[in-house]
Amino acid sequence: MNAPPTPLPLPAGGVALDLAPHRNNAGCHSRSLIAAEGLDGFGRAFAAHGLQAAAAALGFPEQWGEGEPDNVACEGQTLELAAPIKASALHVAGVAAGGSTAGVFRLCHGDAGTSAVTTVRVRLADFLARLPAEDSVLFAEADFLYDIGGRTQRRAQPRMWLATVSLPRPALCTRVELPVNPDLHVFGVWLRPDDT
Secondary structure: OOOOOOOOOOOOOOEEOOOHHHOOEOOEEOOOOOOOOOOOOOOOEEEOOOOHHHHHHHOOOOOEEEOEOOEEEEEOOEEEEEEEEEEEEEEEEEEEOOOOEEEEEEEEEOOOOOOEEEEEEEEEOEOOOOOOOOOEEEEEEOOOEEOHHHOEEOOOOOEEEEEEEEEEEEEEEEEEEOOEEEEEEEEEEEEEEOOO
C-alpha cells in the first residue's frame, strides 16, 4: 500500500503571481522523446507522473507534460501585479540547472526609471540536488528523470524547491522583475502581504 502524498508546502497567505504569459520552457514530460530543451538544454526533465498536485497548485497549462511550457527560464521577464501589494516576503518555487545558483528578483513600485526597487537574492538548488539551498524546502519530487534523448533514469529523482526570503522591511510592489539567468527555472512566485 502506497503512503499518502506529502502535502505541498504552499506559502500561507501568499498571493500567486501569473506566470502564464511568460512560460518559455518545458521542464516536465509525461513520456519519453518529447522534443524540448528541458531544464538544462539537453532534454533532462521531470517525469510528470506524480506531479499532479504540484501542477494544480502552480496553475500549469492543460497540456503540461506534452511539451507545453510549464516554467520560466529567467531572462528578465516582468510579472505585473493586478493590484499593489505591500510585501513582507517573496516565495519562489523552482530549480537551478548546472548546479545551485542564485538570482536577484526586483520588487518594483512606480514608473520605469523612477520606481522604488527592493532587490531580493534567491538561491535555488539544482534539480538533481538531494538537499535544498539556504532558505528553501522541498516543494515536489518526481518519481524519475527523463535524461538526454528521452531515456528514463529511474535512479534519479529530480526535485523542485520552494525558497522563502523575508524582506528586511515591507516593500510596496506593483511588479516583479525576474533575474537574467536562464539556468534559473521558476515554476511559481508568491508575495506574502505584510499583516502589520
